[in-house]
Amino acid sequence: MPTPLADEFGREVTGVRVSLTDRCNFDCVYCHNEGLGDTRGPMDPQDDEMSADDVVRFLEVAAEFGVDSVKFTGGEPMLRDDLEEIVRRTPDSMETSMTTNGTFLPGRAEGLVDAGLDRVNVSQDALDPDAFAEITKSGAYERVMEGVEAALDAGLAPVKLNMVVFEHTAGYVEGMVEHVAENDGLQLQLIEYMPELTGRPEWNIDIGRVHDWLADIADRVEHREMHDRKRYFVDGGMVEIVDPVENETFCANCGRVRVTHEGYLKGCLNRNDDLRSMGEMTKPEIREAFREVVANRVPYYGEYLVENDRGEYEVDEKYIGA
Ligand SMILES: Nc1nc2c(ncn2[C@@H]2O[C@H](COP(=O)(O)OP(=O)(O)OP(=O)(O)O)[C@@H](O)[C@H]2O)c(=O)[nH]1
Numbered sequence: 127m128p129t130p131l132a133d134e135f136g137r138e139v140t141g142v143r144v145s146l147t148d149r150c151n152f153d154c155v156y157c158h159n160e161g162l163g164d165t166r167g168p169m170d171p172q173d174d175e176m177s178a179d180d181v182v183r184f185l186e187v188a189a190e191f192g193v194d195s196v197k198f199t200g201g202e203p204m205l206r207d208d209l210e211e212i213v214r215r216t217p218d219s220m221e222t223s224m225t226t227n228g229t230f231l232p233g234r235a236e237g238l239v240d241a242g243l244d245r246v247n248v249s250q251d252a253l254d255p256d257a258f259a260e261i262t263k264s265g266a267y268e269r270v271m272e273g274v275e276a277a278l279d280a281g282l283a284p285v286k287l288n289m290v291v292f293e294h295t296a297g298y299v300e301g302m303v304e305h306v307a308e309n310d311g312l313q314l315q316l317i318e319y320m321p322e323l324t325g326r327p328e329w330n331i332d333i334g335r336v337h338d339w340l341a342d343i344a345d346r347v348e349h350r351e352m353h354d355r356k357r358y359f360v361d362g363g364m365v366e367i368v369d370p371v372e373n374e375t376f377c378a379n380c381g382r383v384r385v386t387h388e389g390y391l392k393g394c395l396n397r398n399d400d401l402r403s404m405g406e407m408t409k410p411e412i413r414e415a416f417r418e419v420v421a422n423r424v425p426y427y428g429e430y431l432v433e434n435d436r437g438e439y440e441v442d443e444k445y446i447g448a
Pocket residue numbers: 197199223225247286288315317320368370380382395396
């Protein structure tokens with residue numbers, strides 16, 4: 127395996143997150159759409175989306191640089207009819223995973239596994255259909271539950287359930303922790319609500335309290351290398367906390383480059399001032415662009431944003447207009 131590229135903060139890039147579309151059949155109230163804003167708009171295929179060839183060309187270059195995992199996301203990645211083709215053509219050296227709202231997994235999960243999908247995360251913010259409908263602006267609760275079943279039936283266990291923890295869902299955390307403890311093949315990922323790209327800071331809840339509660343009831347706690355995330359083991363279930371907000375340790379352990387649906391390389395979820403188009407690039411040009419994007423990556427909290435005397439984060443002057 128080639129040695130991965132590292133940025134000047136010593137962060138090796140071993141993973142890529144590829145947004146395959148910014149279209150979506152849901153309209154979740156909190157959605158950051160991987161840093162690109164609103165998902166609302168037409169649901170038909172759009173001309174601005176990377177073709178399967180473009181995605182594969184990029185992944186082949188990333189694999190040459192020792193990137194050993196890819197996450198397909200969106201928008202809703204399963205709105206892409208050529209997803210199976212993309213997964214099939216993903217370099218074998220990469221662990222291939224996807225984050226989806228789950229509605230299209232029934233009928234397609236098995237084909238995706240045949241194509242080489244290794245893992246899936248399904249977003250499920252509550253076990254209550256009414257709360258679910260209110261958050262996602264959709265009535266597809268049953269369909270999502272069927273999607274989780276389809277993924278398990280296709281052999282994708284453990285399936286991670288993604289739950290964004292914010293004002294609307296805080297009351298459902300305990301039930302979700304019990305749910306994954308009681309059901310084999312499920313894990314829970316509690317994602318701190320990120321207000322950076324969506325506004326509405328009033329929806330924040332204190333994720334520290336969730337950590338404390340889990341630490342009290344957990345049999346065991348582990349730290350994952352990626353982002354130094356904590357994993358709590360509760361009654362046989364696994365609960366991981368994703369807490370990137372104002373978390374310098376999280377950013378210091380961040381080793382992933384993103385690609386937007388339009389084929390822009392993006393060094394950080396929270397930034398849009400470092401985008402670099404791959405457009406019609408040839409492989410040698412993509413290699414050069416990838417090297418540059420990695421070289422220019424900086425931890426968002428702690429470097430791009432620094433804490434001032436009042437305890438607020440502000441952009442370090444050296445990055446303004448850079
Ligand atoms: N700020 C920030 N948030 C992230 C990062 N990675 C994941 N997140 C948040 O966590 C959400 C869920 O991530 P997923 O796409 O399900 O997957 P993951 O947790 O990154 O990866 P796995 O656990 O390996 O499946 C993202 O949409 C973000 O909201 C990151 O590098 N930075």
